[in-house]
Amino acid sequence: MQSVQISEIEDRIKFVSHEIRNHLSVCDMYSQIIKKYLDKDGYKNPSVYNALNCISQSLQIISMNVTDLKSVNASEPVEIDFKECAEKSVELSKAYVEDKDIEFEVFIKNTVNIKIDENRFISCIVNIIKNAIESIEIKGKISVIGEVKDNRAVLKISNNGKPVPSEKQCRIFDCGYTSKKSGSGYGLYICKKYLNSQNSDIELVKSNKSETTFKITVSL
Ligand SMILES: Nc1ncnc2c1ncn2[C@@H]1O[C@H](COP(=O)(O)OP(=O)(O)O)[C@@H](O)[C@H]1O
């Protein structure tokens, strides 16, 4: 009985991932066509190019997750530039701002090559910034400050939104813990699990009325 159910689940995974992949390739193909036409017409708006780059990065992240579902290709750590990766993640996260009034301060002091799976690392940073955006009701500020020091690349992400109550702070990395109506409670859990598997970490430095700060530390 149980084996029948498992094979049904496996079939479903294959079917769903096949469908997702088909539609990902449609999105990818059309964003490339749009880019080509913009280049041809000499269109110069950097925001539109930035949006297309974000779509392309998101497609890669979805594709990586679909691959994960089939557990074919677990993780591919490669050398990537810390500063570039952090800045790319901020651009991607801005899609979640919607109609809020959020000021971003991004300062990556210096950089280094880190050996990590780029899509997974970007996913972690995006998750943290998305939470920061969600904690701000209407107007606020998010800062992303990076520094390479003492054999570590450190990224601090702060916001001045609604804080995590002190009695809940020990639970936020638990699988499924959420304080949101439509939250999943997987973001921080997945982030910590992945970073820990790479000899790296994420922690909540502080959360009070004036500021909530998360710190990602990547060991070099
Ligand atoms: N920047 C933040 N400010 C306030 N609360 C936060 C912040 N980041 C995370 N949290 C808290 O941690 C919980 C877990 O976050 P996460 O794992 O990303 O799941 P989700 O976003 O689906 O709730 C959130 O529901 C929220 O209560």
Ligand SMILES: [Mg+2]
């Ligand atoms: Mg989240």
